[in-house]
Amino acid sequence: MDAMQAPTTRRTGSVDRLIALATEDMAAVDTLVRARLESPVALIPALAEHLISAGGKRLRPLLTVAAARLCGDGRDSALKLAAAVEFIHTATLLHDDVVDASALRRGKVAAHLIWGGASSVLVGDFLFARAFELMVETDSMRALNILATASRVIAEGEVLQLTRSHDLALDQDTYLQIISAKTAELFAAAAEAGAVAAQAAPDRVSALRAYGLKLGLAFQLVDDALDYSGQANALGKNTGDDFREGKATLPLLLAVARTGARDADFWARVIDRRDQQEGDFRRARELMIGVGALEATLDLAQDYADSAKAALSIFPADAWRSALEELADFAVSRSA
Numbered sequence: 001m002d003a004m005q006a007p008t009t010r011r012t013g014s015v016d017r018l019i020a021l022a023t024e025d026m027a028a029v030d031t032l033v034r035a036r037l038e039s040p041v042a043l044i045p046a047l048a049e050h051l052i053s054a055g056g057k058r059l060r061p062l063l064t065v066a067a068a069r070l071c072g073d074g075r076d077s078a079l080k081l082a083a084a085v086e087f088i089h090t091a092t093l094l095h096d097d098v099v100d101a102s103a104l105r106r107g108k109v110a111a112h113l114i115w116g117g118a119s120s121v122l123v124g125d126f127l128f129a130r131a132f133e134l135m136v137e138t139d140s141m142r143a144l145n146i147l148a149t150a151s152r153v154i155a156e157g158e159v160l161q162l163t164r165s166h167d168l169a170l171d172q173d174t175y176l177q178i179i180s181a182k183t184a185e186l187f188a189a190a191a192e193a194g195a196v197a198a199q200a201a202p203d204r205v206s207a208l209r210a211y212g213l214k215l216g217l218a219f220q221l222v223d224d225a226l227d228y229s230g231q232a233n234a235l236g237k238n239t240g241d242d243f244r245e246g247k248a249t250l251p252l253l254l255a256v257a258r259t260g261a262r263d264a265d266f267w268a269r270v271i272d273r274r275d276q277q278e279g280d281f282r283r284a285r286e287l288m289i290g291v292g293a294l295e296a297t298l299d300l301a302q303d304y305a306d307s308a309k310a311a312l313s314i315f316p317a318d319a320w321r322s323a324l325e326e327l328a329d330f331a332v333s334r335s336a
Contacts, residue, residue, distance in 0.1 A: 013329020015057055018066060021323055025065040025079065026058065032083040036130045047115050047123045050108065051090055059219075059327070060190040061086045067194025067208045070320040074198030077138040081193045084147055087131035089186060092154055094124035099162065102241060142196045150189035157181025166246045168256050168271055175250055176217070179224075184216025191215075207314045211324065214308035218331040221301035224249040225294050226334065228285045240281045246274045250300070251293045255284070258291035301332050 019026070033052065037045045061082035068078035096102070097110040098117040112120040128151065135144045161178045164170050191212030195205040227242040228251055242249050248271065256267050269275045270284065288294050305328040315321045 011329045012333040013326045013331070015059070015327050015330045018062060018323035018327055019057065021319060022062055022065050025075065026062060028079050029061050029065065029082045029086065032079060033086055036083065036087070036134065039126070043115065043119060044123050044126050047111050047119060048090065048127060050111050050114070051093060058086060060089050060186055063187060063190040063212055064194040066320055066324060067191045068198040070208070070315055070324070071195045071198035071200035071204055074194070077140060077143070077197035078194050080134045080138050081143055081147070081197055084131040084134040085186065085190045085193070087127040087134070088147065088151055091124040091127040091131070094120045094127070096158070099158070138197070140196060143193045146189050146193050146196065150185050153181050153185045157185065165248060166271060167248055168253070168267055170248045170253055172250065172253065175248070175253060179220040180213065180217060183220040184213045187216030187219070188213035204314060207311050210311040211308045214304045214311065215328055215331055218301040218304040218308065218328065221250060221297050221304065222332055222334055225251055225297045225301070228288055229294055243281050243284055244276065246271045251288050251297045254293035254296055255288040255291055258293060259287055263287060298332065305329060305332050
């Protein structure tokens with residue numbers, strides 16, 4: 001469905017069942033993560049622990065172990081790949097917060113504000129290195145290729161976003177290309193790597209990659225909408241950060257297109273020139289709601305969540321498949 005069409009009915013979902021099913025596996029991943037954080041350079045574990053201990057649902061490593069279980073087993077390799085996925089994700093967060101000058105991450109003060117930008121970037125590099133060590137230990141060139149490729153694609157997505165981040169002429173297809181690379185790619189790679197760890201058939205590997213990609217797109221689109229309509233505790237960062245940073249996210253792009261010449265000067269001032277005044281965020285939010293930009297973004301997220309669930313139809317119905325389907329619903333129900 002195109003984002004301009006009428007709203008769909010969004011279903012509620014939960015990640016609780018998947019977390020419960022994977023409790024033992026995720027405890028083992030957590031143990032592995034903390035063991036690999038060790039370094040004789042004290043700043044490295046201190047800074048990394050600051051972010052990792054902030055929690056979050058660890059959806060990406062959770063996808064890796066869930067995909068492996070759905071496809072049979074592959075537990076030993078899946079645990080190492082899940083830890084590698086968590087390190088890649090944490091590294092990208094550390095780098096992103098420096099680039100975006102973010103104040104909060106997972107509800108805590110961003111690491112770069114405590115230890116400095118240089119330290120955050122270098123510890124992120126350390127975590128990337130740890131991730132690749134874990135990949136090599138699985139002795140799987142396929143898994144190594146999947147996660148190495150994902151790391152490259154994520155970096156490309158971040159650079160593309162950086163070069164187009166304040167572009168009010170950005171088209172929807174290019175924006176989806178950006179979030180597919182910078183966000184959805186790691187969801188896709190996490191699920192695909194889990195299937196590879198379980199030595200799944202090619203059609204099942206492809207299905208889980210498709211599931212992860214669509215799920216990641218749904219999550220990012222909902223995050224985009226929540227930046228204008230949600231609470232800080234739902235985002236793990238301050239509401240309105242995208243607006244203050246002048247990021248051209250889909251709700252903003254739709255609002256600019258739909259308000260047209262009437263509000264062109266306003267958008268040029270607050271986004272192009274980032275000359276923002278008190279009350280501007282509230283006005284931007286009101287304009288978005290008035291023209292249905294937030295609703296359209298959430299409708300598109302629902303479409304991707306439905307596509308993610310459809311990708312799982314290749315698998316027999318069981319507890320793992322059901323939990324992954326609920327996760328797709330959860331991706332969009334966070335906006336409720």
